[in-house]
Amino acid sequence: MLLFVLLFLTSLVPRITYSQLLTIEEISVTHTDTNSFDEDILISALGINESDVYKPQVLGDNIYKLQKFYFDNGFFDVKVDTNVRYDLIEEEVYIKILVTENKHFRIDSLIYTGLDKVAGNTERLMRKIKKIKAKGYYYKSLIMQQTNEIIDLLQNNGYMNAGIKQDSGTVIKKYDDLSDPLLSVTINFTGADSIFTFGKTNIRISNNKYGVESELMKKEIAYKEGDIYSKEIKLLSEANISKIPIVQSARISPYEVNEGKVDFNAEIILNKKTEIGPYATSVVIDNIFYVGGGVQYVNKYLDRSGKIMTLAFDGLINSLDINRIEFSAAITQPHIFNNNSFLTDKLTLGLYNIEESKNYYIGNLTSYLQTFTDFTFYNNASVDLSAELLRFTYDTATGPTTTTLNSLLSMTFVHDNTNDVFSPSKGFFHSITVGSGGLLPKLIINTLKPNVYYSQYIKLFTSNNFYFNVSRKPGNTVFATKFLVGDIIQYGSGDRLIPLSSFYKFFSGGSSSVRGWGARDNGALANTNDGGDFLLEGSVELRKKLFPQAENFTKNISAAVFFDYGNVWAADNDFRLDQIALAVGFGVRYNVFIGPVRVDLGFKLYDPGTTGNKWLFSDLENVFKDRFVVHFGIGEAF
Numbered sequence: 053m054l055l056f057v058l059l060f061l062t063s064l065v066p067r068i069t070y071s072q073l074l075t076i077e078e079i080s081v082t083h084t085d086t087n088s089f090d091e092d093i094l095i096s097a098l099g100i101n102e103s104d105v106y107k108p109q110v111l112g113d114n115i116y117k118l119q120k121f122y123f124d125n126g127f128f129d130v131k132v133d134t135n136v137r138y139d140l141i142e143e144e145v146y147i148k149i150l151v152t153e154n155k156h157f158r159i160d161s162l163i164y165t166g167l168d169k170v171a172g173n174t175e176r177l178m179r180k181i182k183k184i185k186a187k188g189y190y191y192k193s194l195i196m197q198q199t200n201e202i203i204d205l206l207q208n209n210g211y212m213n214a215g216i217k218q219d220s221g222t223v224i225k226k227y228d229d230l231s232d233p234l235l236s237v238t239i240n241f242t243g244a245d246s247i248f249t250f251g252k253t254n255i256r257i258s259n260n261k262y263g264v265e266s267e268l269m270k271k272e273i274a275y276k277e278g279d280i281y282s283k284e285i286k287l288l289s290e291a292n293i294s295k296i297p298i299v300q301s302a303r304i305s306p307y308e309v310n311e312g313k314v315d316f317n318a319e320i321i322l323n324k325k326t327e328i329g330p331y332a333t334s335v336v337i338d339n340i341f342y343v344g345g346g347v348q349y350v351n352k353y354l355d356r357s358g359k360i361m362t363l364a365f366d367g368l369i370n371s372l373d374i375n376r377i378e379f380s381a382a383i384t385q386p387h388i389f390n391n392n393s394f395l396t397d398k399l400t401l402g403l404y405n406i407e408e409s410k411n412y413y414i415g416n417l418t419s420y421l422q423t424f425t426d427f428t429f430y431n432n433a434s435v436d437l438s439a440e441l442l443r444f445t446y447d448t449a450t451g452p453t454t455t456t457l458n459s460l461l462s463m464t465f466v467h468d469n470t471n472d473v474f475s476p477s478k479g480f481f482h483s484i485t486v487g488s489g490g491l492l493p494k495l496i497i498n499t500l501k502p503n504v505y506y507s508q509y510i511k512l513f514t515s516n517n518f519y520f521n522v523s524r525k526p527g528n529t530v531f532a533t534k535f536l537v538g539d540i541i542q543y544g545s546g547d548r549l550i551p552l553s554s555f556y557k558f559f560s561g562g563s564s565s566v567r568g569w570g571a572r573d574n575g576a577l578a579n580t581n582d583g584g585d586f587l588l589e590g591s592v593e594l595r596k597k598l599f600p601q602a603e604n605f606t607k608n609i610s611a612a613v614f615f616d617y618g619n620v621w622a623a624d625n626d627f628r629l630d631q632i633a634l635a636v637g638f639g640v641r642y643n644v645f646i647g648p649v650r651v652d653l654g655f656k657l658y659d660p661g662t663t664g665n666k667w668l669f670s671d672l673e674n675v676f677k678d679r680f681v682v683h684f685g686i687g688e689a690f
Contacts, residue, residue: 074106077144084152097121106145126190128226129154155233157190166241174209178202190235199239206244207283213243248281251315262325268358269293269320271387281314292391297352297360298323326351334686339562340571341685342368360384378402392423415440430465437461439492455504456553462487470519474647475688477527481517497548507552508544517690530595534690539624540585557583560620563683564690565589567616567654568635570681575620576631586627589618591690608643634658650685
């Protein structure tokens with residue numbers, strides 16, 4: 053009789069068939085005592101999301117992940133329970149997480165073992181590493197951070213084998229008999245008893261069918277035989293070798309130890325020597341956005357000195373009236389004076405159509421680049437010498453055909469500590485350029501007397517971009533701002549001296565400029581397409597990922613709101629504050645492998661060039677007639 057009753061009661065309990073799939077409709081977290089973390093953080097640590105397919109075994113594994121999260125943050129007595137409610141008709145599951153945090157333990161003492169033989173400056177530097185505060189709460193991340201910094205310090209000061217014991221690296225002891233929840237943490241180090249020095253380094257190039265010289269690799273090694281071993285210097289040497297275009301990868305590893313001196317093998321794997329193939333590109337030139345592509349040939353090992361040769365033919369288009377065709381040949385020579393110096397010479401032939409004019413161009417750019425150590429403010433500096441012969445012809449009577457010879461000798465310093473090339477969320481970019489134009493053409497023209505013209509000028513320019521992450525998760529919300537100033541000072545007189553061509557001037561308006569105006573449409577000038585000699589411009593932008601938690605294509609969608617300001621003037625003494633144009637707007641981005649594809653809608657907030665209503669709110673009826681512009685771009689505006 054009892055058996056029949058049990059069978060009857062069992063039949064009344066809802067059951068899930070093997071083929072029935074339930075989705076998680078809701079996940080919530082309830083605390084029975086304290087609440088130390090936001091629910092979003094806890095659900096992220098749990099590792100399951102709403103709309104996922106419900107699997108009991110997976111939920112059990114994820115509850116363990118949540119318990120470990122609490123354990124790693126000092127809640128060693130946490131209790132986590134679940135309450136699962138099924139809706140079989142709607143095929144949904146509601147999960148309620150019940151958390152009892154209990155005590156949050158503090159660190160009473162931090163003990164190191166195995167460091168008795170560390171002395172001198174290394175010991176002093178080690179004692180300065182204090183990521184953990186006295187009586188501070190236990191966080192595994194801080195313990196690991198402090199431990200890793202100590203190991204890095206040791207390995208960068210000769211203790212090559214320094215590490216923590218595999219079986220008992222970190223030992224935690226709770227004081228349960230105390231009213232105040234305290235614990236001690238003991239970190240057991242090993243291998244910090246012997247100092248090693250660099251010995252010989254053998255270069256071993258796998259499948260060296262191109263006859264690549266070992267000496268080219270040795271030039272990139274940042275240590276000398278007899279130097280105190282440093283893991284950082286070894287990794288730097290690997291990175292230096294890997295930067296050589298012919299090298300695919302480099303790995304430096306010890307193979308023999310003799311009385312504290314360590315010999316190394318540098319295992320080198322090569323790339324293909326030559327590559328040829330098509331490419332697509334987008335670029336902003338003189339505020340005009342172009343898209344296009346071409347074909348490129350690269351020889352990564354031109355000769356035994358490691359020269360790199362690049363040949364490229366490409367075409368860029370903005371419209372039927374604005375386009376460019378260009379052929380270029382460049383040779384780069386590394387190791388001019390040291391490992392961090394490069395010399396590049398690039399010859400370019402081009403035909404540039406800009407509305408009613410055709411510009412035939414031949415130019416040569418010689419550039420010397422010197423990179424610096426991480427301890428200096430500027431990351432690199434370059435000295436550039438350009439020489440360019442241009443012939444301007446016009447489809448109409450706009451202007452006469454003119455041939456000019458120009459050159460610019462300039463120096464540029466760059467500081468860049470931003471964290472991403474395509475979409476930076478933190479850091480500061482700064483560059484400053486000082487140049488002098490016209491010295492070489494003046495010498496040639498006065499000597500050879502050709503029927504060409506030139507210009508003389510001083511050019512100054514600085515660009516400054518700041519990026520701030522303003523969200524808990526890096527990159528979700530970013531505040532960015534930029535500020536640009538440029539000045540061209542023309543001088544001199546002579547029969548062949550003419551005003552500087554617009555080819556070398558500043559422009560305002562466009563997808564990467566003041567976005568309330570089209571490309572080169574802004575300017576306190578009679579003709580904005582002629583460009584100006586003085587530029588002041590800036591932007592403030594807030595960027596936000598719209599669906600940061602998404603797993604599908606929507607995770608790549610972001611939006612931005614912006615405020616742009618600036619203008620360009622004929623000369624610096626024409627600058628006026630009331631002529632600074634203002635623009636506001638918003639846009640959307642979709643991140644792809646080449647960076648964000650961008651659409652921006654910009655409005656003329658203040659238009660100093662109009663004779664009517666200068667402010668947007670005074671002319672609302674014409675907002676979508678002549679006060680807004682749609683811009684397309686690839687990559688962030690700055």
